Structure formats: C-alpha cells, structure tokens
Amino acid sequence: MKSRSQLLAILGMGLLLIGIAGCWxxxxxxxxxxxxxxxxxxxxxxxxxxxxxxxxxxTVTVSSLSQIKPExxxxxxxxxxxxxxxxxxxxxxxxxxxxxxxQLEVVIVSDTLTTKDxxxxxxxxxxxxxxxxxxxxxxxxxxxxxxxVVTPQVSIPAVYWEKYFDCKDCQPELLAHPIWKAWDDxxxxxxxxxxxxxGFDKIAQLAVYRSVGSPVIFSRTETLGWxxxxxxxxxxxxxxxxxxxxxxxGRIHGTVHSRVEAVNQHLQAFVQIHLTxxxxxxxxSAAMTNNTLSRIQTLAEHRVLLECIAAxxxxxxxxxxxxxxxxxxxxxxxxxxxxxxxxxxxxDAQVSVTMQIRTSGGNV
Amino acid sequence: xxxxxxxxxxxxxxxxxxxxxEGTNGVWALLTTTGLALGVMTLQVLWVKMTxxxxxxxxxxxxxxVVGLWVVMPVTGLFxxxxxxxxxxxxxxxxxxxxxxxxxxxxxxGTIDVAAVWIGIRTxxxxxxxxxxxxxxxxxxxAMILLFSSRDIRFLSSIVPTPxxxxxxxxxxxxxxxxxxxxxAVVASLAPHVRWPGRARPLxxxxxxxxxxxxxxxxxxxxxLATLGAPAVAQLQWPMIYxxxxxxxxxxFFKGIGMxxxxxxxxxxxxxxxxxxxxxxWNIQAMVDASxxxxxxxxxxxxxxxxxxxxxxxxxxxxxxxxxxxxNPVDLSWSLGVLMLSVMVAWIRxxxxxxx
Numbered sequence: 001m002k003s004r005s006q007l008l009a010i011l012g013m014g015l016l017l018i019g020i021a022g023c024w025x026x027x028x029x030x031x032x033x034x035x036x037x038x039x040x041x042x043x044x045x046x047x048x049x050x051x052x053x054x055x056x057x058x059t060v061t062v063s064s065l066s067q068i069k070p071e072x073x074x075x076x077x078x079x080x081x082x083x084x085x086x087x088x089x090x091x092x093x094x095x096x097x098x099x100x101x102x103q104l105e106v107v108i109v110s111d112t113l114t115t116k117d118x119x120x121x122x123x124x125x126x127x128x129x130x131x132x133x134x135x136x137x138x139x140x141x142x143x144x145x146x147x148x149v150v151t152p153q154v155s156i157p158a159v160y161w162e163k164y165f166d167c168k169d170c171q172p173e174l175l176a177h178p179i180w181k182a183w184d185d186x187x188x189x190x191x192x193x194x195x196x197x198x199g200f201d202k203i204a205q206l207a208v209y210r211s212v213g214s215p216v217i218f219s220r221t222e223t224l225g226w227x228x229x230x231x232x233x234x235x236x237x238x239x240x241x242x243x244x245x246x247x248x249x250g251r252i253h254g255t256v257h258s259r260v261e262a263v264n265q266h267l268q269a270f271v272q273i274h275l276t277x278x279x280x281x282x283x284x285s286a287a288m289t290n291n292t293l294s295r296i297q298t299l300a301e302h303r304v305l306l307e308c309i310a311a312x313x314x315x316x317x318x319x320x321x322x323x324x325x326x327x328x329x330x331x332x333x334x335x336x337x338x339x340x341x342x343x344x345x346x347x348d349a350q351v352s353v354t355m356q357i358r359t360s361g362g363n364v
Numbered sequence: 365x366x367x368x369x370x371x372x373x374x375x376x377x378x379x380x381x382x383x384x385x386e387g388t389n390g391v392w393a394l395l396t397t398t399g400l401a402l403g404v405m406t407l408q409v410l411w412v413k414m415t416x417x418x419x420x421x422x423x424x425x426x427x428x429x430v431v432g433l434w435v436v437m438p439v440t441g442l443f444x445x446x447x448x449x450x451x452x453x454x455x456x457x458x459x460x461x462x463x464x465x466x467x468x469x470x471x472x473x474g475t476i477d478v479a480a481v482w483i484g485i486r487t488x489x490x491x492x493x494x495x496x497x498x499x500x501x502x503x504x505x506x507a508m509i510l511l512f513s514s515r516d517i518r519f520l521s522s523i524v525p526t527p528x529x530x531x532x533x534x535x536x537x538x539x540x541x542x543x544x545x546x547x548x549a550v551v552a553s554l555a556p557h558v559r560w561p562g563r564a565r566p567l568x569x570x571x572x573x574x575x576x577x578x579x580x581x582x583x584x585x586x587x588x589l590a591t592l593g594a595p596a597v598a599q600l601q602w603p604m605i606y607x608x609x610x611x612x613x614x615x616x617f618f619k620g621i622g623m624x625x626x627x628x629x630x631x632x633x634x635x636x637x638x639x640x641x642x643x644x645x646w647n648i649q650a651m652v653d654a655s656x657x658x659x660x661x662x663x664x665x666x667x668x669x670x671x672x673x674x675x676x677x678x679x680x681x682x683x684x685x686x687x688x689x690x691x692n693p694v695d696l697s698w699s700l701g702v703l704m705l706s707v708m709v710a711w712i713r714x715x716x717x718x719x720x
Contacts, residue, residue: 012478012482129460129461129462129463129465130461130462130463130465133606133609133610134610178610180606180610181518183596184518184592184593184596187593187595187596187599188593188595188596189595327519327593328519328521331519331521331522331593332521332524
C-alpha cells in the first residue's frame with residue numbers, strides 16, 4: 001500500500017515537472033530568429049505599412065566573429081502589411097526559423113508616421129505580452145534602412161543604438177526613451193510625446209508629436225533647451241566668446257525644480273535650474289579673477305536661458321507640450337484626467353538659471 | 365503566519381478595476397474594503413470566542429443548528445470555490461499572455477491546481493510549515509522588485525487622491541476590491557489553531573494580518589499609479605505585472621528580473637489555493653463527520669471543482685465580469701449577512717444561558 005502511494009507521488013511529481021517546464025514555449029536559440037531591430041514606416045494615406053526586421057547572422061560564433069564581413073552581420077526581412085500581427089505572419093513566411101521578438105532591443109519609427117499612426121502601432125505593440133516594453137524607441141527620417149548602424153564599436157549580437165542608450169555616461173543629454181514611456185505618454189492626456197530623433201549616427205534632436213499630424217522636429221538648440229528644462233543634461237559643454245577670450249565650460253550638469261500653476265486659465269511654469277560646470281578652457285593670457293569669472297557665469301547662464309526660451313517658444317508655436325507641464329497640472333488639480341478643466345494655448349514660463357563654475361584645474 | 369499568508373490570492377489582478385472605476389480615488393475604495401475586512405474578521409474571531417468550536421462548520425452548527433449548517437456551508441463553500449476558480453483561471457491567462465504564449469492554458473491551470481491539492485491533503489501543520497517556508501521568499505522577492513521598480517516612477521503627483529469623492533464610483537470600486545479579502549471561513553477555521561507566542565491574541569493578530577495585506581496592496585497601488593498614471597493603468601489588463609516587467613537590470617546576466625520574481629509568485633497562488641482547499645475539506649469533514657482519510661478525497665474533489673470552473677471560463681473578460689459583477693457583491697453580502705446573524709444569535713444565546 002505504502003509503495004503504491006509512493007509510486008503515485010513520484011508519478012505526480014513527474015507530471016508536474018513536465019507541466020511547469022512549459023515545453024511548448026521552450027525553443028532552442030538556434031531554431032529561433034531573434035529580431036533585434038524593428039523598423040516601422042508608413043506614408044500618410046497609404047493602407048499598408050512597411051515593416052523591417054533585423055536579425056543577427058545565426059552562423060556567427062565567437063571564433064568566426066573576426067572573419068565575418070560587416071555587411072553580413074545582420075540579415076533583414078522587410079514586408080508590407082497593414083498591421084504588426086500581419087507583419088509577423090508575412091515575415092514568418094520568409095524565415096526558416098521561428099520568429100521571436102522577445103529579444104527586440106530597438107524600435108525605429110519613421111518621421112512620416114502621424115500621431116494617430118504612432119498611437120495605433122504602440123497600442124498594438126503594447127498588447128503583446130511577450131514583446132519587451134523596455135526596448136528603446138527612436139524616430140528617424142526615411143529611408144530607415146540606413147539606421148542599422150554597423151560600426152566597430154559594437155559586435156553582434158549587440159545593437160549600436162541599444163548600447164548607446166544603455167550607457168548613461170555616453171549621453172551628453174539623457175534622451176533614451178523606452179517604448180513603454182512613449183506608450184504611456186500617448187495614453188495620458190495633456191502631453192505631447194517627445195521621442196529622440198536620430199540622424200545617421202548621432203542622436204541630438206527630438207521629435208515631438210502634436211495631437212494630430214506628423215511630428216515637429218526640435219532643432220539642436222531647442223532640444224538642448226528641453227533637456228535643460230527637464231533636468232536631463234549630464235555632461236554638456238559650452239563655449240563662450242567673452243572679452244577675455246574664448247572660454248569653454250565642460251561637464252555641465254545640474255538639478256531642476258519646477259512648479260506648475262493655472263493662473264486665469266493660463267498655464268504658468270516656474271522652473272529653477274541649478275547647474276554646475278568646470279572650466280575646461282581658458283585663455284592663458286587672461287587672469288582668472290572673481291570679476292571675470294562672474295562675468296563668464298552671467299554669460300553662460302544667459303546662453304542656457306536663451307536655449308530654454310527657444311524650446312518653450314517652439315512648443316508654444318507648434319501648440320505642443322513636450323515638458324509634461326499640462327499633464328502635471330491636470331494630475332495635481334483636476335483629479336480624474338478625463339475631467340481636466342484647464343485648457344491653455346500657451347505655456348508661460350518663468351525660468352531662472354544659476355550656474356556654479358568650478359575652477360579647479362591642472363594649471364590655474 | 366497562517367493568517368498572514370492567506371493573502372496572496374488575487375493580488376496580481378490589482379489594481380486595474382479600481383482605477384478604471386474610480387481613477388486616482390481608488391485608494392478610498394481600498395481603505396474602505398480594508399476596514400470592512402477588519403470588521404468582518406473581528407466579528408469572526410468574536411464568534412469563535414463565543415462558541416469555542418472549531419472549525420467553522422461546527423461553529424455554524426452550534427449557532428444556527430443543523431438546518432442552518434446545511435444551508436450556510438454549501439453556499440459559503442461554493443462561493444469560495446467559484447472565486448478560487450476564477451482567480452486560478454485569470455492567473456493562468458496572465459501566465460499565458462506574458463510567459464507562455466504557446467503553452468495551452470489548461471496545463472498551467474492544472475499544474476497549479478494539482479500542486480495546491482497536493483499540499484492541501486497534508487495535515488494542518490504541514491500546510492502551515494510549507495507556508496512558513498515560502499512566505500519570506502515571496503516577501504523578500506516582492507521587496508526587491510518594489511525597490512527596482514521605484515526607479516521607473518514618473519508621476520508622483522498622480523497618487524494623491526482628488527478632493528472630490530463621487531459616491532457611486534466609490535461604492536463600485538469598493539465592491540471591486542472585496543475579492544482580495546474574501547476568505548470565506550478560512551480565518552475563522554484557522555485562528556483557534558495558531559500556536560500563540562505567549563498569550564493568545566487572535567484579535568490583534570488577525571488585525572495585524574489584515575493591516576499588513578492592506579498596506580501591501582496600498583504600496584502596489586501607489587507604485588503602479590505613480591509609474592504609469594491613472595489613464596494608462598485603466599487601459600492595461602494586468603497593470604502591476606506590466607510595471608514589474610519593466611524592471612530590467614541590464615548589468616545582470618538576464619534582463620527580465622521582474623519576470624523571475626513573478627514566477628515565484630506562482631507559489632503564492634499555490635499556497636493560497638492549498639489553504640483554501642484545506643479549510644474547505646476540513647469543514648466538510650466536520651460537517652459530515654467523515655474520517656481523516658475521507659478528507660483527502662474531499663480535497664481532491666474540491667480541487668477538481670476549482671479546476672473545472674477555471675477550465676469552463678471562456679475568456680478573461682468573462683472571468684472579470686463574473687468576478688467583479690457577480691461574485692464580489694454576492695459573496696460580500698452573503699458573508700456579512702451570515703456573520704451578523706450568527707454573531708447576534710450566539711450573543712443572545714450566551715446572554716440567556718448566563719441569566720438562567
């Protein structure tokens with residue numbers, strides 16, 4: 001009797017183990033096509049979208065890494081399909097491996113996508129439980145295929161953009177934006193989603209989505225102003241032409257305190273930016289006195305202030321709010337966001353910038 | 365320990381429904397239900413004290429007579445099993461969405477159910493011991509993941525409830541949170557059996573347990589809302605799981621550390637089910653005066669019923685309708701009604717016997 005129940009127990013345990021393993025989903029990596037980059041483009045008015053998947057070359061092993069040609073590191077599949085799910089099906093028809101997107105690292109969307117397009121894509125992406133929501137999103141101009149950067153800086157299966165965004169010390173301004181934040185911004189009212197806009201091999205601009213239509217691209221200055229206002233500046237530098245010659249300040253970083261209020265149906269933002277910087281370059285002929293330093297400091301603060309104002313002006317001109325001030329107001333004031341009462345046309349901002357310049361250096 | 369760990373049941377559904385019904389003000393609903401649960405548990409413990417009987421079934425017989433027993437017990441037990449079945453199904457659906465898209469849900473549901481039955485057929489001390497083992501692990505992993513996900517917080521201001529309170533919304537959301545506390549008769553059955561350190565203080569300890577669960581729910585509510593904001597939370601089916609899946613520590617060897625923690629939560633569900641099955645069978649055993657061996661078969665049968673309910677539910681939308689629309693209000697009013705009636709009867713009877 002005892003041995004029979006023991007046998008049953010062992011049998012039961014075996015069945016449990018098999019069940020827990022979830023064999024149905026267990027597929028060896030070599031049988032999978034792990035997409036690392038997804039590129040999405042869509043032209044306004046057209047029904048089908050262009051989807052491009054990048055896969056690392058599966059034949060690469062550690063030993064063959066040096067022999068492989070750069071253009072062979074990735075293979076790509078591109079399809080025309082009206083939706084993300086249809087794109088899977090069509091891509092799967094091209095592949096001899098099981099298409100798997102659980103390792104996706106970067107999603108690049110074209111700047112031709114309108115806000116509505118982006119919202120529908122992000123919603124579809126977000127519905128899928130197995131897709132990683134921590135993948136980075138960035139916007140680029142067509143043709144997107146140039147964005148699959150192959151550089152000696154990273155070796156496959158790493159992806160350049162993913163490595164760049166992961167590295168907090170690499171970015172002068174922290175522009176990295178995971179896909180869940182983009183989705184969150186789109187779903188949350190009173191906010192214009194701001195997604196980094198990439199040139200061929202650098203990220204220094206922003207794409208800001210209006211409530212309808214295609215995105216507004218912020219220029220370099222405006223993006224910098226946005227980064228200062230949002231406290232995202234980590235190691236910026238600044239050159240000032242002053243009476244004592246050209247002075248460069250490096251490692252600019254700092255903290256931001258901001259407050260938003262609704263004054264007579266107007267959105268009023270009060271922002272205090274405290275920055276710290278090092279003197280990186282100083283004309284050797286000029287003496288470094290308190291007097292000259294404070295002049296440099298005023299000039300630098302002024303420059304940062306102008307950049308901030310440029311960003312706010314651009315936002316006001318295009319009726320966008322990439323700073324999230326409106327959202328903050330509706331969260332703080334009106335409770336359920338659907339009941340938000342305050343509508344504003346303009347952001348009135350009072351920005352104050354203080355910069356502390358540290359002078360310690362090798363040859364003072 | 366036993367009372368504390370009855371909690372983990374439906375936590376993973378939290379807090380979408382509340383936020384959908386009431387937005388940021390969901391916190392009031394949570395506090396209301398926690399208060400309600402405290403009240404219910406206090407009454408139950410008082411009832412235990414008055415009747416000095418255990419388990420629940422004998423308490424009921426003592427107070428309401430044999431007829432009362434045969435009315436109350438099957439209904440209470442059935443409600444308990446139905447809620448368990450729905451929660452099990454939803455957990456399986458969650459696993460299916462996030463982890464095992466290709467595995468049939470029936471396998472996951474079955475596995476968890478079998479494991480729960482397995483623990484449930486053991487003796488009380490074995491059940492308690494396995495909970496004692498798992499409980500710290502679950503709590504530590506929860507603390508860890510909360511720590512990591514606090515990095516993702518975006519809008520702290522969205523936690524603060526608004527000054528206006530809409531009463532119908534508040535009531536609806538309060539009803540929607542009841543399932544988190546719907547223990548049936550578990551606490552009443554187990555409370556007399558806890559080995560107290562020092563003087564027995566069941567009232568204090570159940571109060572602490574409820575408070576502990578309430579505070580964990582509050583923390584989860586706050587972190588989910590602060591990370592995503594109310595509009596986004598209302599759109600997600602599993603907001604908390606979503607928030608945890610965002611935790612990725614890239615310097616570690618694997619990215620989805622949050623996912624790992626969620627898997628250990630499966631054990632929490634197993635324990636929750638096991639405790640429920642155990643209490644259910646214990647009460648039935650006491651009701652029909654069955655032998656110890658027969659209790660095992662009651663557990664197996666109850667497990668089969670839970671499995672059957674979980675398998676029969678066609679979709680997660682249906683399951684949530686069933687849970688929030690039907691089972692929550694029905695179970696709440698039933699358990700409140702029975703409890704108040706019995707405590708009253710027991711109290712009156714005790715006074716009479718004293719005065720005689």
